Amino acid sequence: MQLQNEIDSLGSSNIQIRNWKEEADECWALSTQNAPLTTILEIGLFESSQRLALDARGWLETSGTSVQMAFTLYICRSIPQIIIKHYELSFRQCSIESRASPSSASCVExxxxxxxxxxxxxxxxxxxxxxxxxxxxxxxxxxxxxDLFTPGHKLQRLGEKVWRLQGFI
Incomplete structure (x- = not known):
């Protein structure tokens, strides 16, 4: 897509957004000085899926964040299972109307x-x-x-690579 001059992979980086600090397993940002992060990947082999969801919410909901999407990749250690979740901000659904409806992160895929x-x-x-x-x-x-698509057969290869390293295959 000729994005090599627009997007930089920052790898595993310690990021601070105001008082919130986290280390992303992988992150991408625009290729400009003081570039805002757009996308985060959190991988959990030793973290629970609940902890990964909290991390995703932190990246998206922290005041001052530029993150548009957070992906979590949960790798189960006891059975061959990988769960990938894609989080984005959405408007909160509540019964009380206000002028400022805060956004919250939700899993969209x-x-x-x-x-x-x-x-x-x-x-x-x-x-x-x-x-x-x-x-x-x-x-x-x-x-x-x-839009970028990763087809199921590539995700299948990813899973099988991970499971070979885990000794499941």
Missing amino acids: TVSITRQNNTTNVSGDLRIPFRKFTNRNISPNNQLER
Whole structure:
């Protein structure tokens, strides 16, 4: 998509947003000076899926954050199972109306990768919205720009690689 000059991978980075501090397992930012982060990946092999969800919420809900999306990848240690969740901000649904409805992070997509009877199953593809990843709309003049898709067969290979390292395969 010719984004190599627009997006930088910052790897595992310690990030501080006001009083909140966290280390991302992987993060991406715009390729500008003092670039705002757009996307975070948290991987949990020794963390619970609940802890990963709290981390995702922190990245998205902390006042002053520029993060548009947070992805969590939970790797189960006892069975061959990987759960990928995609979080974004959404408006809170509450019965009391106010002028300022605070946003909250919610899971907008879940993909599970499992293995039973020597067969790997993937529940779907993973979609990463271009606009939120790059912090801009798709250019009508560039046909390469579109939402990023990771098809199920690539997620299957990822799962099987992880499970070989874990000794499940």
